Amino acid sequence: MREGTVAVVGDKDSVLAFKAIGVDVFPVEGEIQARETVHTLARKYSVIFVTEKVAIQAETYIKRYKSRAYPVIVPIPSAEGNMHLGLKGINANVEKAIGADVLFGKED
Amino acid sequence: MAKLNVNPTRMELRRLKTRLKTATRGHKLLKDKSDEMIRRFMLYIRENKRLREEVEDELSASLKTFMLARAVSSDAVIEEAIALPSTKVQLEVSSQNIMSVDVPVFEITKGDGQELYPYSFAAVTAELDSSVASLSALLPKLLKLAEVEKTCNMLADEIERNRRRVNALEYVMIPQLEETIKYITMKLDENERGATTRLMKVKSMLQSEEN
Numbered sequence: 335m336r337e338g339t340v341a342v343v344g345d346k347d348s349v350l351a352f353k354a355i356g357v358d359v360f361p362v363e364g365e366i367q368a369r370e371t372v373h374t375l376a377r378k379y380s381v382i383f384v385t386e387k388v389a390i391q392a393e394t395y396i397k398r399y400k401s402r403a404y405p406v407i408v409p410i411p412s413a414e415g416n417m418h419l420g421l422k423g424i425n426a427n428v429e430k431a432i433g434a435d436v437l438f439g440k441e442d
Numbered sequence: 443m444a445k446l447n448v449n450p451t452r453m454e455l456r457r458l459k460t461r462l463k464t465a466t467r468g469h470k471l472l473k474d475k476s477d478e479m480i481r482r483f484m485l486y487i488r489e490n491k492r493l494r495e496e497v498e499d500e501l502s503a504s505l506k507t508f509m510l511a512r513a514v515s516s517d518a519v520i521e522e523a524i525a526l527p528s529t530k531v532q533l534e535v536s537s538q539n540i541m542s543v544d545v546p547v548f549e550i551t552k553g554d555g556q557e558l559y560p561y562s563f564a565a566v567t568a569e570l571d572s573s574v575a576s577l578s579a580l581l582p583k584l585l586k587l588a589e590v591e592k593t594c595n596m597l598a599d600e601i602e603r604n605r606r607r608v609n610a611l612e613y614v615m616i617p618q619l620e621e622t623i624k625y626i627t628m629k630l631d632e633n634e635r636g637a638t639t640r641l642m643k644v645k646s647m648l649q650s651e652e653n
Contacts (some may be wrong), residue, residue, distance in 0.1 A: 430601070
């Protein structure tokens, strides 16, 4: 069984805050490092929060774990601002499952 | 729709009829499964959207406070203050079965109830305290979001896969079987008619010979 540990990957400004609350943090810079970090962490951690920038950079690796239960890789906004990647992901899920944008079309 | 390439025999007909029955039953079951999955998915996706919005707002706010804290004190002070965190987030991970999809479930087992601030209050500013406190309060929600979002992801995948199965059955398998059954029935009927006429012909020939 995989250990129940949580990791945060992202730029240093965004992840440093998480260190204080007892989450393992991995500051990364640049696309290659982001990809490699996500790749190695995916085997060890059960929950990985990545900043949206990293999520875009390491997209190919993150996609690979999408259909499995663990690890759970979740994009979060960084200190730089919100790109609404998470909401886009929700939207994509709705479209995939229902075939039409029922959730956002109705409520917006 | 093309029929299957089979011999028009009674045995084959019987076999195909059983297959059609199974396919129709499977189709109905899968369709029901799809309906139920979509119902559950809608519940989860609504929660996902709500959580996502809340978490993003709150997280941005606490990261902003943290940035402010870093601006007020020097980098070295902040890094020293949080270099050795006093708590460690530990989860109990397991999985739950939702409509035959294994989705993750976790619970925080360690990390609560201990001293939250890993530094002495003398060294750092109040901004750091508040950002750490808000982030720590946000953590359960973040994990809940992770759980729900993964569930949605996996359910969406499964719904799509299931829809393919339903469509394959509805538009390929079942019409094909029906067509083939019809073909075999007609062929067999034709053979029977042929046999009957032959018998009638033979009988009339025999009768004319007798006379």
